[in-house]
Amino acid sequence: TPIFRAQITPDYVPDSKFYKVEAILRPWRVSQVSSALVKMGIRGVTVSDVRGFGAQGGSKERHGGSEFSEDNFVAKVKMEIVVSKDQVEAVIDKIIEEARTGEIGDGKIFLVPVSDVIRVRTGERGEKAERMSGGRSEISTAL
Ligand code: ATP
Ligand code: GLN
Secondary structure (H helix, E strand, C coil): CCCCCCCCCCCCCCCCCEEEEEEEECHHHHHHHHHHHHHCCCCCCEEEEEEECCCCCCCCCCCCCCCECCCCCEEEEEEEEEEEHHHHHHHHHHHHHHHCCCCCCCCEEEEEEECCCECCCCCCECHHHHCCCCCHHHHHHHC
């Protein structure tokens, strides 16, 4: 007997007002990526040092001695940028433009729906909390 499945329709795409663009990148490309994001009006970014491996297990990847650890995990930086839906593609394009070398190990971008944003200082939620002063939405409405 077939298992019970969720109903698939080609036009059903789960939607969200906000998305987290989560990019795993080469550490030495991160400052270039972040200055380009600031230039386009991105004001909120979180970065963490992480280690990982992908299809090549880190082994085929070109690396300096310090970037490569004994256990095949390669040092990467995770950048997390929460933006409104209409800014997602511009942010992704910019990250690729600034981070891509064309060599194995350039990284990956994950897109994650975010259900709410809460600003701790004010208690604001949603759009009010996601908007940053001097941010992309302010810049583009001023144009
Ligand atoms: P406030 O107006 O109270 O300063 P804010 O919205 O500017 O609030 P911060 O308190 O400056 O937020 O942000 C704290 C940290 O949250 C930042 O250092 C950054 O790591 C992270 N952060 C803020 N906004 C975003 C965002 N849109 N995407 C990813 N990280 C963010
Ligand atoms: N979407 C916000 C704005 O336009 C900026 C978000 C961000 O900087 N991550 O104000």
